[in-house]
Amino acid sequence: MHIQTAAVHTLRDFEHGAVVPPVHLASTFELDRATEDGAYAYQRGSNPTRAQLETVLAALDGAEHGFAFASGMAATAASLSTLVVGDEVLLPASVYGGTYRFVDLVLPGRGVTGRFVDDLGALTDEDFTPSTRAVFVETPANPTLRITDLRRIVELAHRHDALVIVDNTFMTPVLQRPLELGVDVVVQSATKYLAGHSDLLAGTITTNDARLAEAFALAQKAQGGVLAPLDSFRLIQAIKTLPLRLERQQANAERIVAHLRTREDVARVHFPGSYSEEEARIHASQASGPGAVLSFELAEGLDRVAFLQALRYPAYAVSLGGVESLICRPATMTHEAMTPEARANAGISDELLRLSAGIEDAADLIADLDQALEAAVL
Ligand SMILES: Cc1ncc(COP(=O)(O)O)c(C=O)c1O
16 A cells, blocks of 8 residues: 555544544543453553554554654653663764753663764764664754665664664655664654644654564553544544645755755755765665755855845744744754754754745745845845
8 A cells, every 4th residue: 555545544444434533532441340351441551542543653654563642752752761771872963952952951860871973874883882772863864954874774773782763753654664674663753744734742653663662652651641532633634644745845845945056145055965965875765755844044145034034934933844834943943952062063053044845835935035035135
């Protein structure tokens, strides 16, 4: 089944012939009075609506197990929950700011060390110590859109008995399916493309590993950061249009990138594969498209604030993946938890702007960017 079909048809045959699944809001479920058995017992452990969503999540990634959390960060935290005192996780320096915050401020209290690596692409056997238990990867990286070779990281990490966890938020299973490349765990902020309308906070994990699946089910039950039934239902519905939305968002982003590259008043445009031919080749070998996020800097002589004030369509807001275009300044917004040095190491300048292309008409978005660039000349 192609992913466009799986997004719509994974769940079928509902009561009364309904063509969309029912929503079960019950927080608790009756058990058999003699055996005390029951398919469901209490909503935090599992519930029919979240279970349906988790079936869809697993189907999209071609995974055995899917898990839905109350946010992308709850999913990221759960993905690292198998690490114990003395363990170390390797991460790229340009990892999502919230992940950086969790690794920097929370993991040390649990005796777990996060080691940030400037360029995961340059990782070698020497970077692994006996304590290295996991490598956490974002490819394309946020907001630099640098690419990491997933097959290479899997080979290296598995040689050292370390897990590979991939944050696939920017790609979604429509464009990149890391489990098929040997990755152990995929996390996503479903708040972004999966939900797609900037109106829902959610996170997901998928894996084929039964032992890890047990740990993630425990994280749901013991820590409780699970997705509620109504939001699970809304996400099931939103996912049906994910392939369609992303196709349009990506086409818009490609047109915007091509246009910005023709303008002398735009200094640098980052897009997956743009860093080097090598990264372009790697990305093409592990993903089926660049996605719909780009980042750029204005040339000298242009005023960033005037540019942003003149922009009509993209909202100046964190997040991405919505049907509406969004623009933000990572240094002060998504990546403000990082120290200035960490940002500099990651290549995130104070002037870098990140644009998430929505589904609007591309010509309207380009005309808007053009008029804002004209208005920004000092
Ligand atoms: C790449 C990436 N991972 C994880 C997250 C965290 O997700 P959430 O905001 O749903 O907790 C975000 C949010 O911006 C993100 O961009």
